[in-house]
Amino acid sequence: MDWQAYIDTEKLGTWMAGQGLGDGEVTGAHLLGGGTQNLLLRFDYNGRSLVLRRPPPHLRANSNETMRREMRMLEALAESDVPHPRLVAGCPDETVLGAAFYLMEPVEGFAPVNGLPAFHASDVAVRHRMGLSLVEGITALGAVDYEAVGLAGFGKPENYLERQVNRWRQQLKGYGDFPGWSGPQAIPGVETVAGWLERHRPSSFEPGIIHGDYHLGNVMYRHDSGELAAIVDWELTTIGDPLLDLGWLLATWPGETPADDTIEGFRVQPWEGFPAAGELVEHYRSRTHRDTSSIEWYAVLACYKLGIILEGTHARACAGKAPKATGDQLHASTVALFERALGWVR
Numbered sequence: 001m002d003w004q005a006y007i008d009t010e011k012l013g014t015w016m017a018g019q020g021l022g023d024g025e026v027t028g029a030h031l032l033g034g035g036t037q038n039l040l041l042r043f044d045y046n047g048r049s050l051v052l053r054r055p056p057p058h059l060r061a062n063s064n065e066t067m068r069r070e071m072r073m074l075e076a077l078a079e080s081d082v083p084h085p086r087l088v089a090g091c092p093d094e095t096v097l098g099a100a101f102y103l104m105e106p107v108e109g110f111a112p113v114n115g116l117p118a119f120h121a122s123d124v125a126v127r128h129r130m131g132l133s134l135v136e137g138i139t140a141l142g143a144v145d146y147e148a149v150g151l152a153g154f155g156k157p158e159n160y161l162e163r164q165v166n167r168w169r170q171q172l173k174g175y176g177d178f179p180g181w182s183g184p185q186a187i188p189g190v191e192t193v194a195g196w197l198e199r200h201r202p203s204s205f206e207p208g209i210i211h212g213d214y215h216l217g218n219v220m221y222r223h224d225s226g227e228l229a230a231i232v233d234w235e236l237t238t239i240g241d242p243l244l245d246l247g248w249l250l251a252t253w254p255g256e257t258p259a260d261d262t263i264e265g266f267r268v269q270p271w272e273g274f275p276a277a278g279e280l281v282e283h284y285r286s287r288t289h290r291d292t293s294s295i296e297w298y299a300v301l302a303c304y305k306l307g308i309i310l311e312g313t314h315a316r317a318c319a320g321k322a323p324k325a326t327g328d329q330l331h332a333s334t335v336a337l338f339e340r341a342l343g344w345v346r
Contacts, residue, residue, distance in 0.1 A: 003031050006057050007041055007097055015096050016103075019089045022046035038235075042106060050088060054101035067100035068092045069154070070234045073209075074104065076149040081140045083228040109220035109229025112268045117223060124273030129226030131275040132283050134219060134249065137228050139287040142208045142242030155239030157207035164301055165197050168308045175315035182318065187311065187334060189342045193304050196345045202294045205241040212236025213306075214245040215252040217265045246284050247298025251306060251337060253277050263336045264329055296344045303341035307334040 009026035017023050024046035032040040032051065041052040053070070055063035071090035078087065090102040110117060112130065120126050146154065172190070175181050184190050211218070213236045220229045252266040255276070268274070275283070285292045310330040317327020 003029075003039060003041060006039060006099075007052065007054065009043070011096060012052070013045070015091060016045060016089070021089065038233075049106050050103050051085070051106050052101055052103055054097060055099045059099060064092075064094055064100040066235050067102065069237065071100075071102040072154070073151070073234050073237050074102070076146075076151050077141075077144070080144050080149070082144065083137060083140075083230050084234075085230050085232060107220050107230040107232070109222050111217070111220055113217045113265060116268065116270070119224070120221070120226070121270060126226045127270070127273035128275060130221060131280060133221075133226055133228045134216070135246070135280050135283045136287065137219065137231050138211065138214055138242065138245040138249070139284055141211060141231070141245070142288065142290065144209050146207070146209050146239055151209065151239060155207075157239050157241075160207070160240045161201055161205060164305070165194050168305050169194060172308045172311065175312060178315040178319035178321070180318035180320075181315040182331075186331070187307065188338050189345070190338060193300060193338060193341045193345060197297065197301055197304060200294070200297050202291075202297060205243065206290060207239055208242040210238060210240045210242050210245050212238060212240075212245070212248075214248045215266050216268055241298070243290060243292065243295065243298045244302060246281070246292070246295060247300075248302040248306070249280060250277050250295070250299040251302035251340065253280070263333045265333075300341045300344050303337040303344075307337035307341075310334045310337070 007029075009029060013024065013026050022045075027044045029041055029043035032042050037056055039052075039054050039056065041054075043050060043052070053067070055067055068090075071087060071092070074084060074087040075090070077084050085104040085107055088103040088105060090100075091097070092100050094100055112120075116127075120130065146152070172184055176183070211231060211234065213233060214231070218233045219231050221227065222229045252263065254263075254267050255271060255274070281292060281295055311334045313322050314327040314331035314334065316322040317324050
C-alpha cells in the first residue's frame, strides 16, 4: 500500500512540532500489519519511536468519530492498571491528514495469533499464564470507575442489555440491501438464538467500560513472560456491561467445539497449556464482585453480535463489494458462532 497518499509526513512533522514534541524529521516510516483496516505507521521522530493510527483509506461513515473515541479512551486509561498502548497525542481535527488520528508509544510485545515465539511455544506453563492474564486484562478494565476518569456520557448504559438483540437484528435486516446476499435463512438458528436471549436476559447489571471485541486477536503479550503487554484495537469500546467482554472471550475461545476450525483469527498454536473456558470464568469470578451466574447468556450474545458483524462482509462480498474468498470464510465463521450459541441455548 502507498501509505504516503494518506499520511503526509511533512504535515505530520509540522503538527507534532506544534504539539510540543520537538523539531525533527519523520524517518524510518513503515506500515505495521496489513493495512486492510485502520492504518498503523511506525516511525522515528526527534529521537523516539512512535506509532500513528488513522482510519482506513476509504473512510466509513463513522471512521473519524471512532478515532476520536479511541483516543479519548486511551487518555482515560492512562493512570489505570489496564495494559494498553500509551497515548502520546491525539488529533481530532480531520484537516491535518485528511482524517482524525493519534500517536501512541510502540507496544513492546507480540500478537499471539501471528505465531508464538520460542519462549512461549516451548512452555505449557507460560501458555497457561497467557490465558489467565488475558482474563485479568478485562477484570482490570471492568474495575475502572468510568465517571472518575472522565468518561461520563461516553456510552449509553441505560437499557444497554435490553437494546442489544433488536440493535443487531436490525443490522442483519439491513444486509438485505446487498444484492445476491443469501439472507438470514443461511445462518442456523438466528431467530432461535434471538428469542432465547430476549427470554433469559439478566434483570440488571453494573455499568462499566467494555472493550467490545475482546479476544486473542486483539491483545499483545510481553516477549519475556505470559503477561499482557497491551489490549489493542479499541474501535468498539463503550460504556456497557463488562461481562460482555468475558462472554466475547468465551464465544471465540478455541478448543470448545468441533466448529472451531472455521472460526478465523482466534487460533494460537501450540494450544496445549491454555486454560479451558471454565477456568477462565473461575479466574474472572475470583477477581471481581460482578455476578457471573448468567455468563452463558453473555457468551450467546457475543456469538449473536459477532456473527452478525462478520456476516456483513459476506453480504458485501455477495454484492461484489468485498473479496468473495473473504466473504465465504467469514460466513463460515458466522455459522460456527451460531452453532456454538445453539449449543449453549440447548
